[in-house]
Amino acid sequence: PDAAKWTYDLGAGGWGNGEQQTYTNNPENVVVADGVLKITAKKDGDSHTSARLKTQGIYDFTYGRVDISAKLPAAQGTWPALWMLGANIDDVSWPKCGEIDIMEQKGQIVDKASTLGTFHWFDTAGGNYASYGETLAVANASTEFHVYSLEWTKDKLTVFVDDKKVVEMANNAELPFTDKDFFMILNVAMGGTLGGAIDPAFTEDAMEVEYVRVYQ
DSSP, X not given: OOTTTOEEEOBOSGGGTTBOEEEOOOTTTEEEETTEEEEEEEEETTEEEEXXXXXXXXXXXXXXEEEEEEEOOOSTTEEEEXXXXXXXXXXXXXXXXXXXXXXXXXXXXXXXXXXXXXXXXEETTTTEEEXXXXXXXXXXXXXSOEEEEEEEOSSEEEEEETTEEEEEXXXXXXXXXXXXXXXXXXXXXXXXXXXXXXXXXXXXXEEEEEEEEEEO
């Protein structure tokens, strides 16, 4: 991937969700070939490797439309995600920074025909973590490219798949999605809270991304 646009999260430790992979920047886990980005999760002895790309510190933005054309992994235990975090995460931590999940897919085979669109934040009024999301059926998510989109304005946030609405939420100044920069993240996790049990016969599987486009 273009180092002028993308950097990496590296290492293991579960990433707060009990995930099983170690993130690397090795070509066997992340490569651009024939114009397509491939993030490949692989079995590595008794563990797994994968990759997590991000634009943090390189490209942060506020408001606009994001379109991501992607084909998702099919294997049990894979947890692909196309998402965003508040650029102030190092100052205020999660969830106060806010999180926008344009696409997440759970790991079990029964879940591979749908995706999630979810917003996460810290409710200052209640003093607690809060989230809101919905699920949409997506046929052939692992064999065909679909366009996963976010429309983000001062008034609302809306997630789409192929322009079909997944979830919409009103925006306001009490939320971290107003007048705040966010950065992009693309990754494939293994196991954990949404990946669940990994197929014992798993060897490797990949998420392919044709493009990430931001319109403002």
